[in-house]
Structure formats: structure tokens, C-alpha cells
Amino acid sequence: QKEVEQDPGPLSVPEGAIVSLNCTYSNSAFQYFMWYRQYSRKGPELLMYTYSSGNKEDGRFTAQVDKSSKYISLFIRDSQPSDSATYLCAMSVTNGNQFYFGTGTSLTVIP
């Protein structure tokens, strides 16, 4: 079942770089789009969510959703070594419904 596809990584960038993480999806019913960060041996933790299309910014992080293209992105500006983690996109039809996750992209920010 390939509901959500995520760019494979791993991704390695120098500190300060802009990072772009992307997912595509096939189910046009998805309304909620989330980005989770997962550190080794930990559960996913929510970074940002977006409802429907548009952009959302939170500090160094910007989430974009383009429902017409079924494409979502997470941008990280001025990346820091502490941003090194696996980033998972997740989507759901309604708030509280099951999540459909991407495979995750492993990011390493090199000091």
C-alpha cells in the first residue's frame, strides 16, 4: 500500500544549511498533514501540523502543503546538529483518524 511516499535519505548537510524534506500522497481525502521528528530509540514527536493547503511557519521550520499536487514539504532553515533525527510525514483524513506515515528521512547535520 503506497498511500504516502517519502524521499528516502539518508540526508547529510552542513550546519546552517537549508533542508528540504518532501512527501507525496495519493489519497485526495487527506486533510491533516503532520511532520514528526523521531530520535533514536524514542517515539515520534510532533513538529508541525497543517490543515488543508497552505504554509505554516514555526521558528526555523516551515511546512507547505500543495493539495493540487498532493505534495507536502518541510523546510528547516539554519539547520543545527540538534536537528539530526529521522523526520516522518504523516497524514490523516480527519483529526483523530489513523495516521498514514511516510518511511521517514534520516537527517544528519554536520557541525
Added chain:
Amino acid sequence: EPEVTQTPSHQVTQMGQEVILRCVPISNHLYFYWYRQILGQKVEFLVSFYNNEISEKSEIFDDQFSVERPDGSNFTLKIRSTKLEDSAMYFCASMWGDSSSYNEQFFGPGTRLTVL
């Protein structure tokens, strides 16, 4: 800060044995979930639970699986007769459930299940 906890962190079992994975959701949350992640693969939804009954389940959640909230605090996932392919990280999540705003699903740290 409240968090979802899971025990044990690692469970090793023999094929065919029953296992129970335990979760303590955040105390005032109303919705509970189990997900699993086979090594190198996606996090996959198993089941959601609300008001003491299953509200949604995936194809993975067959008759070998069951969930329970036995005492109002714990939320358990039972696998009756484990198979090799059940080896995975199992994540519990909980959510408050306020319909007027976005509700975050909070994930626990996971239980790694190894079936030999």
C-alpha cells in the same frame, strides 16, 4: 510534562507465545492508538480505541490481536500467538479528543518485540 509510557522497552518471545504490551496514556486523554514499525519500514496503524471500544482498525489487526483498557489507566495490546513477522517496534499513542481544535497524537517511546 505528561507523557505516554510503555513497558517493557524490549520483549523477546518464542513463536507461538502470547505477549501483552502495556501502555499508560496521558491521564486525561480519551483516544488511544497502537502503531507498529517493522525495522526499515513505515510506521503502520493497527487500531484506535475510544469509549471502551475499537473505533477503527487496519487489515493488520486480525483475530490474533486484541486491545483492552482494563483499569482506566493502562491500555494493552495482546498478541495471542506470535509469529516471526510480528517482530517490530510497537508504539502506543493517545489523544485528548477536543473536536473544536486540532488534537495531537502523543506517542510513547515504543516496545521492541522480538519473536524468535
